[in-house]
Amino acid sequence: MENFNGLNMSLGALSRVSNAETRSISAENRTGAKGAGGMDPARPDFPSRDLGLGWKCHAYDTIEPGETYVAADIEGPGAIQSMWVTGEMGRHMILRIYWDGQELPAVECPVCDFFGIPWHKQNNPHTMDYFPALNSLPVAVNPRNGMNCFWEMPFRKHCRITLENIHPVAPAISFYQINYTLTDVPADAAYFHAQFRRVNPLPYKDVYTILDGVKGQGHYVGTVMGWGINNNGWWGEGEIKFYLDGDQEFPTICGTGTEDYFGGSYNWDVGEYQIYSTPFMGHHQVLRPNGLYQSQHRHAMYRWHVMDPVRFKNDIRVTIQALGWRDGRRYLPEQPDICSVAFWYQHQPAQPFPQLPELEYLEII
Numbered sequence: 001m002e003n004f005n006g007l008n009m010s011l012g013a014l015s016r017v018s019n020a021e022t023r024s025i026s027a028e029n030r031t032g033a034k035g036a037g038g039m040d041p042a043r044p045d046f047p048s049r050d051l052g053l054g055w056k057c058h059a060y061d062t063i064e065p066g067e068t069y070v071a072a073d074i075e076g077p078g079a080i081q082s083m084w085v086t087g088e089m090g091r092h093m094i095l096r097i098y099w100d101g102q103e104l105p106a107v108e109c110p111v112c113d114f115f116g117i118p119w120h121k122q123n124n125p126h127t128m129d130y131f132p133a134l135n136s137l138p139v140a141v142n143p144r145n146g147m148n149c150f151w152e153m154p155f156r157k158h159c160r161i162t163l164e165n166i167h168p169v170a171p172a173i174s175f176y177q178i179n180y181t182l183t184d185v186p187a188d189a190a191y192f193h194a195q196f197r198r199v200n201p202l203p204y205k206d207v208y209t210i211l212d213g214v215k216g217q218g219h220y221v222g223t224v225m226g227w228g229i230n231n232n233g234w235w236g237e238g239e240i241k242f243y244l245d246g247d248q249e250f251p252t253i254c255g256t257g258t259e260d261y262f263g264g265s266y267n268w269d270v271g272e273y274q275i276y277s278t279p280f281m282g283h284h285q286v287l288r289p290n291g292l293y294q295s296q297h298r299h300a301m302y303r304w305h306v307m308d309p310v311r312f313k314n315d316i317r318v319t320i321q322a323l324g325w326r327d328g329r330r331y332l333p334e335q336p337d338i339c340s341v342a343f344w345y346q347h348q349p350a351q352p353f354p355q356l357p358e359l360e361y362l363e364i365i
Contacts, residue, residue, distance in 0.1 A: 005183045007079055007152060020183035025072045026176060027061045032074065060087065060175045063165040071176055072161035076100070078182040080153035080161075080192075085111060086145050087174045090120050091362040092167035099191045099348060100157040108353055109196040110362060111163070113341050115139055115147035116302050118226030119287055121364050132285035135277040138222070138304050151343070153192040154185045166359050190218050190345035195353050198339035198362065201230060202322050205333045210240075210318040211342035213354075218346025219309035220316060222302065227258075228337030229297040231324055234267050235334055238321030245314045253310065258320065259283070262301040273299075280304045298337075318342060 004013070006020025029037035040058040042048040048055040063069045089111040097107035112120035116134045134141040140148045153159070159180075165172045195211060202208055210223060220242070229235050236258030241251035255261045259268050263281035268274045277284040285300035310316070326332035356362075 005186070006181050007154065007183065007185070007189075009081065009152075018183065020078075020181045023074075023078075023180050023182060025074075025178040025180075027058050027174075028056075032072070032178075032180070060173050063093075063163060063172045063174055065165055065167050065169055065171060068162050068164040069174065070160065070162055071174075072159060072178050072180075074155075074159040074180060076155045076157050076159060076182070077185045078155060078159070078180055079185065080151075080155075080159065080178060080180045082148065082150050082179045084177045085115070085147045085175070087176075088170075088172040089145070089147065089174075091364060092165060092170070092359055093172055093174075094164040094166060094356065096162045096164065097153070097192070097194075098158075098160040098162075099155045102349055104350065104352055106191055106348075106350055107194040108356060109194050109341055111147070113196050113224060113226070113339060114194060115141055115149060116224045116300065117141055117147070117285070118224065118300050118339050119285065119298050119364055132300060133277060134282065134284050134302070136282060136302065136304060137279045137306060139302070151192055154189040155191070156185050168359070190347050191350075192343075192345055193218075193350060194341055194343050196339070196341050196356065197354065198337075198357060200228070200337040200339075200361070201335040202338055204335055207319045207321055208338050208340070210320060210340045211344070212317040212319075213351050214312075214316045214344070214346065215314070215351050216346045217313050218316075218344055219311045220305060220318065220342070220344040221309050222304040222306075222341075222343035223261075223318075224302045224341040224343075225262075225300070225320075226337075226339040227299045227301070229299070229334075230336050231332070231334055233324050233332075234269075235322070235324045235336065236267065237323035237325070237331055240318070240320045242310055243317040243319075244310070244312045245316075247317070258301075261320075262303050273297075280306055296337075304343075316344070 004016040004018040006018035023032040025032040038054050042057040048057050091110045093111045095111045096105040116139050131145050240255040240261045242253035244252045273286045281303045283301045287298040322334040324332040324334045
């Protein structure tokens with residue numbers, strides 16, 4: 001019987017003992033080395049200055065404007081098993097993950113969008129409207145701004161995780177914990193990828209592209225979307241489409257409506273928009289007009305393909321339509337503010353991502 005390697009964790013695997021080694025990286029142990037946590041002395045201006053060594057002396061780091069901070073630099077083989085992040089994590093903070101010495105990132109995404117909260121603002125008022133609860137299996141966002149993920153991310157030689165502060169003048173405080181294991185990785189384990197996109201506004205009669213340009217074998221495992229409404233009325237009649245392995249004009253998988261894809265139905269309308277957050281899907285945030293400056297409805301949704309990954313052998317393209325209603329019971333091609341994160345696994349090397357927009361285009365007003 002093959003020895004258990006400590007990966008693919010679940011309730012059913014918890015009783016199995018392995019030779020995998022647990023490690024963790026935070027501001028208190030930047031290398032993740034065994035026995036190396038909490039070794040920094042207290043700074044003269046820090047709350048632990050009277051307590052001395054070992055008393056919460058380095059709980060966070062400050063990332064300066066324009067700085068790319070290396071949060072993790074790990075020699076493999078092994079796998080990231082969970083991450084927790086908080087602090088000033090609006091669209092100005094960009095998460096990148098590189099596998100096995102690749103020059104191009106497999107993950108490139110604003111931190112807040114990666115964790116499913118696309119309408120998170122930099123320097124926002126301290127209101128829970130901007131910190132929606134997300135209660136799913138791979139991702140959890142907890143009060144007030146605790147962002148967690150449990151995606152398994154295997155690597156064979158090396159893992160590098162960076163946070164870039166693209167704000168021109170504002171430093172950012174970063175608290176984080178990256179929990180990982182050092183262990184053997186099977187040959188059929190693919191690499192985790194995540195890609196962000198935004199179009200504001202979507203041109204008339206254009207179809208929004210969630211993902212394209214992927215070459216190789218893998219499987220698609222999730223979608224996060226933010227949808228800012230620029231028209232009155234219901235806006236979610238558009239279909240999501242998965243074009244697999246050479247599909248051209250017509251897809252292999254064709255959905256029936258936006259709210260249907262995210263597990264709801266009939267406009268989420270029970271007198272008003274309904275909020276829900278479940279293990280694999282949710283419509284977990286609605287920002288409503290307040291009668292003054294907050295004038296548009298904004299929605300956040302997620303769909304995790306954990307039990308039903310969308311498998312591809314050569315390529316994949318994912319699109320979604322933006323359709324509302326016009327007079328005469330006809331569909332209206334809408335022009336909303338749409339952003340998304342696509343999550344998938346594939347073998348390396350990945351194709352280059354589209355260039356990430358500059359901060360002014362990413363910014364949420």
